[in-house]
Amino acid sequence: MNVEDSEQMERFLQDLGLRRVERDEEADVILLNTCSVRKKPEDKAFSYLGELRKLKEQKPSLVIGVCGCMAQLRHEEIRRRCPHVDFIIGTAQVAQIPALVREARQKRRFLLRMDLPPRKGAIVTDVPQRHLGQPGAVKLKAFVPIQYGCDKFCTFCIVPTTRGRERSRSTQDILEEIRALAERGTKEITLLGQTVNSYGKNLLEGKVPFAKLLLAIAEIPGIERIRYTSPYPRDYRDDLIRVHRECPKVMPHVHLPLQSGNDKVLKEMRRLYTVDEFKAVYWRLREEVPDIAITTDLIVGFPGETEEEFQDTLKVVEELRFDSAFMFAYSPRPGTKAADREDQIPKATKRRRLGELIELQNRITCEINAEQVGRTYEVMVEGPAERQPVGAQLWKGLTRQGKTVHFEGGVSPGDMISVTTVESHLWGFLGRIVS
């Protein structure tokens, strides 16, 4: 979501005739898009803003803006600690960026645009979605936000505070945007939402089930691959599983956030499912969607998590064998219920538990990938691989399951090819083109 927001911001800056530069020293405007999901990115943002102070002293015409969730939440502190910042905006004011940059350049006084995040049922978004890109450049893959905010209020999460209540974009707007993308050459889209599969409530046009939206997108000529992230486990319904099974354009990859393998912890996290309910969705997807990859999110060291409860998470991970996982030590977010609890887990314990979990999951990922060596996958070529071994020119692409494959060959971005995997790694595969 944050990456997509940054792209939107870049498009607004392009409207002002600005273009991206490689180094801070070359910039006339620096916009820092912040994240509040954990403490570490917030610390990094403050440290980066500290570095920018010197740059601003050397180049007083530089305009520095701060936006994103941390700006929404901690704007007073940013203002106090970073007086060299020219403007701060909240998560709902992205469309105001061009006007703010213009004003900051002319008037040289601090500007703040900080409405509360939109309430339930309020306007969808004030950000017109556009995908300009470079003239003539084809954007093979695009993110398309379809839902903003969240109504779930997990006790560890700050998103409902920073991004407001759940709002869905109109189906018509989404389809128009994707049609325009397809006409410009986009082949793969990823639909974005905090709980993306609960899309479609409170729309003026009436309730539109997420599964129906997927089918409508699949009708758009040129769109070959549809992904989405992140779904909420409890909101998986029969029609969505059916679409996965029957619609070849909906990719067999689901990122299904578990968070904990213990019912008491899940309840205290206010995740609205039990471990058994999660497993029921998980096994249905595995059984009904051939070759599906399922990945997850896990948090260790939630307040009050005992050693036994942590072991429950390890047991569930061992049993379910996710293809991969994003794993984190719990990070208290001021303003959330869990952050106020007194039974916080010591840092060293959290670190140790995280290490054990990562070791287990990495072993499972390596085993699963090793089992998939020698199989042939459809891969969409994306471009040259980031790391090139001496003497080879490797390309990279994703399988339908969302796994990375590197391979040699005379291909072009956007080609759909068949690749047989010859070597497995934690990150994916080396492969050989077969057609």
Ligand code: SF4
């Ligand atoms: S579902 Fe929970 S974790 Fe996800 S965005 Fe909503 S409140 Fe946060």
